[in-house]
Amino acid sequence: MKNIFLSLLLFFSCTFIRSVIHAQEVPLYKNSSVDVEKRVEDLLSRMTLEEKIDMIGGYEGFYILPNERLGIPKIKMSDGPLGVRNYGEATAFPASIGIAASWNVELMKEVGVAAGKEARSKGVHIMLAPAVNIYRAPMCGRNFEYLGEDPYLAGRMAAAYVNGVQSQGVVATVKHFAANNQEYERYTVSSDLDERTLQEIYLPAFKTAIVEGGAGALMTAYNLVNGVHCSQNEHLIRDMLKGQWKFDGFVMSDWVSAWDAVAAANAGLDLEMPSGAFMNRKHLIPAVKEGKVKESTIDDKVRRMLRVMFRMGFFDRPQENTSLPLYNPDSRLVALKAAREGMVLLKNKDNLLPLDRSKVSSIAVIGPNAHPAVTGGGGSSRVNPFRSVSTWEGMIQVAGNGVRVYYHKGLRTDFTSLFENSKFTSAPTRKNGLLGEYYPNMNLEGTPAFTRTDEHIHFNWNEGPAKDFPKTKYSVRWTGTIHADKEGLYDFVVRGDDGFRLYVDNQPIINQWKDQAATAETAQLQLKANTDHELKLEYYQNEGDATISFGWGTVERQVEKGAIDLAAKADAAVVCVGFNPMTETEGADRSFALAPEEETLVNEVAKTNPHTIVALTAGGNVSMINWIDNVAALLHSWYPGQEAGTAIAEIIFGDVNPSGKLPASFEKKWEDNACYNSYYDHDNDKHVAYTEGIFVGYRHFDKTGIEPMLPFGYGLSYTTFEYKNLMLSAGKIRK
Numbered sequence: 009m010k011n012i013f014l015s016l017l018l019f020f021s022c023t024f025i026r027s028v029i030h031a032q033e034v035p036l037y038k039n040s041s042v043d044v045e046k047r048v049e050d051l052l053s054r055m056t057l058e059e060k061i062d063m064i065g066g067y068e069g070f071y072i073l074p075n076e077r078l079g080i081p082k083i084k085m086s087d088g089p090l091g092v093r094n095y096g097e098a099t100a101f102p103a104s105i106g107i108a109a110s111w112n113v114e115l116m117k118e119v120g121v122a123a124g125k126e127a128r129s130k131g132v133h134i135m136l137a138p139a140v141n142i143y144r145a146p147m148c149g150r151n152f153e154y155l156g157e158d159p160y161l162a163g164r165m166a167a168a169y170v171n172g173v174q175s176q177g178v179v180a181t182v183k184h185f186a187a188n189n190q191e192y193e194r195y196t197v198s199s200d201l202d203e204r205t206l207q208e209i210y211l212p213a214f215k216t217a218i219v220e221g222g223a224g225a226l227m228t229a230y231n232l233v234n235g236v237h238c239s240q241n242e243h244l245i246r247d248m249l250k251g252q253w254k255f256d257g258f259v260m261s262d263w264v265s266a267w268d269a270v271a272a273a274n275a276g277l278d279l280e281m282p283s284g285a286f287m288n289r290k291h292l293i294p295a296v297k298e299g300k301v302k303e304s305t306i307d308d309k310v311r312r313m314l315r316v317m318f319r320m321g322f323f324d325r326p327q328e329n330t331s332l333p334l335y336n337p338d339s340r341l342v343a344l345k346a347a348r349e350g351m352v353l354l355k356n357k358d359n360l361l362p363l364d365r366s367k368v369s370s371i372a373v374i375g376p377n378a379h380p381a382v383t384g385g386g387g388s389s390r391v392n393p394f395r396s397v398s399t400w401e402g403m404i405q406v407a408g409n410g411v412r413v414y415y416h417k418g419l420r421t422d423f424t425s426l427f428e429n430s431k432f433t434s435a436p437t438r439k440n441g442l443l444g445e446y447y448p449n450m451n452l453e454g455t456p457a458f459t460r461t462d463e464h465i466h467f468n469w470n471e472g473p474a475k476d477f478p479k480t481k482y483s484v485r486w487t488g489t490i491h492a493d494k495e496g497l498y499d500f501v502v503r504g505d506d507g508f509r510l511y512v513d514n515q516p517i518i519n520q521w522k523d524q525a526a527t528a529e530t531a532q533l534q535l536k537a538n539t540d541h542e543l544k545l546e547y548y549q550n551e552g553d554a555t556i557s558f559g560w561g562t563v564e565r566q567v568e569k570g571a572i573d574l575a576a577k578a579d580a581a582v583v584c585v586g587f588n589p590m591t592e593t594e595g596a597d598r599s600f601a602l603a604p605e606e607e608t609l610v611n612e613v614a615k616t617n618p619h620t621i622v623a624l625t626a627g628g629n630v631s632m633i634n635w636i637d638n639v640a641a642l643l644h645s646w647y648p649g650q651e652a653g654t655a656i657a658e659i660i661f662g663d664v665n666p667s668g669k670l671p672a673s674f675e676k677k678w679e680d681n682a683c684y685n686s687y688y689d690h691d692n693d694k695h696v697a698y699t700e701g702i703f704v705g706y707r708h709f710d711k712t713g714i715e716p717m718l719p720f721g722y723g724l725s726y727t728t729f730e731y732k733n734l735m736l737s738a739g740k741i742r743k
């Protein structure tokens with residue numbers, strides 16, 4: 009009896025000790041010395057199907073859902089590729105196409121390292137960059153974010169950026185997969201192309217960034233490829249990316265571009281962003297039960313995300329590195345270096361440049377882009393820098409004491425008359441104006457507190473929009489129609505404090521949905537004669553000043569006589585023209601030509617001053633035919649980032665020798681481009697057939713013998729080269 013009692017005591021105490029030890033045992037996946045794949049499988053095996061599904065739909069706009077029970081961290085993302093776009097100010101690096109123009113992969117890596125460090129200082133785990141789509145036509149609104157027309161150059165640059173960012177413990181996301189080569193109708197257009205063209209032109213940069221660069225994530229594109237949405241394109245994701253290239257990271261959708269939970273899940277989309285609108289419990293649990301989606305398919309998605317998270321150390325250290333400053337002077341130097349190396353000198357008649365400080369006593373800096381600095385194009389890549397240097401400021405700094413630098417903005421732009429005179433019709437009431445629905449919350453939620461027709465949208469609401477309505481934290485939606493009498497290019501201008509977004513015919517054309525000081529955004533649309541268009545403007549006010557203005561029509565912009573007078577008196581004139589975040593932006597294509605008044609400004613300045621230097625801001629080529637012969641020098645600065653003005657001035661004065669070379673062929677006229685007949689959806693069937701095949705860019709100019717304005721690889725410097733005793737001998741060609 010005593011023995012039985014002792015044995016029982018022993019048994020219970022062992023069980024108790026075992027369970028205490030078990031309770032304290034650190035799960036395998038939490039042990040950082042364990043192999044990544046083992047950690048992944050261990051954690052995955054502890055997750056319920058519901059938890060897994062919750063994780064594959066994005067969270068709070070730019071996050072992956074955390075899991076408190078299991079200690080899965082909240083993963084934070086930020087846009088790139090021109091710097092860390094979200095969560096406050098950051099270094100605005102030059103646009104990617106400008107860095108590609110340096111042809112310097114080491115420099116691109118440095119930019120990646122600097123961006124990675126800034127990401128860590130903000131606790132960002134995933135950078136939504138690099139963007140690697142091929143430059144096919146100069147109008148594409150996002151060319152500035154991309155890396156030019158050559159798949160090899162784009163691939164090398166992309167891989168270098170990925171290496172740089174990931175070396176800092178931040179995941180790089182290659183985007184937008186694939187054939188996203190225009191912004192016009194980007195949500196609905198199908199890029200139709202044959203397999204060879206896809207493989208030789210449009211996929212290699214992605215492949216290099218993935219296979220050689222080792223990018224941890226990839227983002228699918230908005231457009232369709234050969235009739236199938238990229239977010240559910242089996243050929244692209246399953247066969248190519250995960251099949252042939254053996255990509256073991258994860259695939260996310262572009263923001264709001266999943267369409268079908270089952271199709272996306274089975275094609276290989278791992279994470280739907282910015283939320284699980286389709287890839288959620290409601291759709292996927294029945295799909296798993298009915299066998300339409302295998303549970304192992306869901307596992308694979310979570311496995312990929314966890315793998316990258318473990319690999320990058322996200323479970324083992326805080327992502328926010330507080331020892332790194334938010335404003336990093338080293339990044340500023342990298343931005344300056346990249347701006348210097350990327351600019352391309354395209355014309356330098358009679359060696360006007362570099363300007364000799366001892367011979368030039370006054371310079372007129374003129375034009376809409378002369379001040380403030382135009383650091384980048386518009387859209388999700390737009391970084392708000394701590395500080396920036398405009399061309400005017402840069403010229404003052406760099407010119408030195410003996411040179412007087414004058415400034416004139418050159419063009420008068422009048423938005424106020426547009427805000428006060430725009431005409432609208434409010435659909436239900438047929439009254440003049442827009443129907444406004446006023447919501448007592450910031451998200452246009454629920455039923456409006458009141459509605460009314462607003463004849464014009466030009467409000468300063470410091471006392472609130474109406475009596476008995478909140479003065480802060482509200483939102484308004486205006487709807488109605490506009491009527492275009494004549495065919496032409498129309499401006500749509502919104503200025504607001506805080507967030508606003510504008511849709512025309514249900515397409516978003518302006519999106520500034522964030523807290524901000526009064527900001528103006530412009531988009532342009534080509535409208536046909538005698539057509540009606542649906543309009544929706546949304547606005548929210550958080551706290552502080554509350555203003556919202558909107559107008560559409562043709563904006564009156566005039567060349568100011570004062571600018572021409574100033575140019576006439578100066579020894580040299582620098583005319584800063586080109587596009588800006590309103591006119592060259594994600595979500596819309598831009599024109600090939602500069603705005604007509606900018607061309608006039610260039611020509612009028614050039615008429616009065618033979619030493620006219622044009623500093624151009626654009627994501628690619630612009631039509632030069634109307635003005636290039638009249639000016640002495642042309643410097644293409646792309647979008648040079650926050651150090652723009654310093655780099656431009658240093659090149660103008662010869663402190664820096666220009667060394668950039670074009671990463672895209674520059675055509676004389678649009679008709680000379682390979683895609684002239686295959687860029688726009690001419691028959692309106694939402695299909696763009698890439699009929700030029702692989703003969704895009706320089707391949708086309710070589711094949712057809714058409715003379716470009718300036719060929720791929722072109723770029724002048726201040727160096728004189730002399731070739732002597734050149735000889736050709738028959739010998740082996742070295743590989």
Ligand code: BGC
Nearest residue numbers: 087088136183262263388594
């Ligand atoms: C863009 C992406 C961007 C995402 C998040 C989308 O509209 O196409 O490039 O990463 O928004 O801002």
